Amino acid sequence: MRNYFTVTISDVHGSRHYSFKHFFRKFAWVIVSVFLLIWSVGAVSLWWLAYQAQEMETQNAARVSAFTETLKQARADYEKLLAEKDSIESDLEQKSAEIAFLDQSLKGLETLVGVDAEEPEKLPYEERVKQVQLNTLGKNLLLNMTPSGHALSVYKGLTSKYGYRNHPITKKRHLHGGIDYKSAIGDDVVATADGVVKYSAYNKDSGFGNLVTILHANGFKTRYGHLSQRSVKVGQFVHKGQKIGEVGSTGRSSGPHLHYEVWFLHHRLNPLPFAKWNIENYDDIFTKVKGVPWGSLSLSVDQIVKKVGKQLSQTVASSAEK
Numbered sequence: 001m002r003n004y005f006t007v008t009i010s011d012v013h014g015s016r017h018y019s020f021k022h023f024f025r026k027f028a029w030v031i032v033s034v035f036l037l038i039w040s041v042g043a044v045s046l047w048w049l050a051y052q053a054q055e056m057e058t059q060n061a062a063r064v065s066a067f068t069e070t071l072k073q074a075r076a077d078y079e080k081l082l083a084e085k086d087s088i089e090s091d092l093e094q095k096s097a098e099i100a101f102l103d104q105s106l107k108g109l110e111t112l113v114g115v116d117a118e119e120p121e122k123l124p125y126e127e128r129v130k131q132v133q134l135n136t137l138g139k140n141l142l143l144n145m146t147p148s149g150h151a152l153s154v155y156k157g158l159t160s161k162y163g164y165r166n167h168p169i170t171k172k173r174h175l176h177g178g179i180d181y182k183s184a185i186g187d188d189v190v191a192t193a194d195g196v197v198k199y200s201a202y203n204k205d206s207g208f209g210n211l212v213t214i215l216h217a218n219g220f221k222t223r224y225g226h227l228s229q230r231s232v233k234v235g236q237f238v239h240k241g242q243k244i245g246e247v248g249s250t251g252r253s254s255g256p257h258l259h260y261e262v263w264f265l266h267h268r269l270n271p272l273p274f275a276k277w278n279i280e281n282y283d284d285i286f287t288k289v290k291g292v293p294w295g296s297l298s299l300s301v302d303q304i305v306k307k308v309g310k311q312l313s314q315t316v317a318s319s320a321e322k
Contacts, residue, residue, distance in 0.1 A: 140279065141305065142301045145193060145217040145301075146217070146218065147271070148277040148278065149240075149241075149274075151181065151190060151192050151222070153241075156183055157181075157182040158180060161179055162178060178259050178260050178261035180259055180260075181247075183247040185228055185249065189212075189224050192240065192274070194240050195220075196236070196237055197233060199212065200230045203225075203251070211251075212232060212244050218300075219264055219265045221263040222260070222262055223260070224245060224260055225261075226253045227247065227248050228249070232245070260275075270289070
């Protein structure tokens, strides 16, 4: 027990002896235990904090990644919207240009077909188009009913006009009651208006050889002479522009050509104004060709067009109700 102090404590339970060496040993163990406890708690705390930090870092990374993807998507959507905006603006510019062009075209058509309306541009486009359509319908209807345009599918010019001349074979002066088209054998001859074939045969008395005569509406008649062959029969209905035969040199003819005549009732008319007649110079024929009641013919066509317009309006109204 050398170099050791001993402390004796007595109580009802007995005596206890403590030496400093034993006390310091316990104290050291206590210190070590406390240190180990603190170290363990610190280590666990550090591990938990590190774990939490890692979890937070992982979550932040996921959030940053999600935000980055969202940002990329937003940028892509923004660029797409910009592209759509540019496309829409381009389409609007194109549509505006088309509308302006259509407006100018519609004005030109209104002038061409003679729409009689005060300040028509103030009307709705649908109404303006309807007026143009009905007016055009009336003019085309009269052009289809009445001889108009050339009697050849391919116009090559004229060799002789309507009027008095010396006959190329008899050399006698007489009325040339039609016009002669410059053409070659086999060129297509076409009807100049809708009608019914009245005559289709070889006519020896007239000198026209193979001859086709077509009756048209409102008292008009056309004749096509010197044909090499005929493509229609008597009683057949033909449309404007339909082939009725081919150019030849039959009958009293000095060479291949088409002799073309226009009649109204029992009177020959100069076919040249009819051959040049179209929708662009629609009104010219009314002053150039006399002896035809153009006023009553136009009025009759206008009444037909009005009936068609009324029927169309009723049809549209019935469709809208359904």
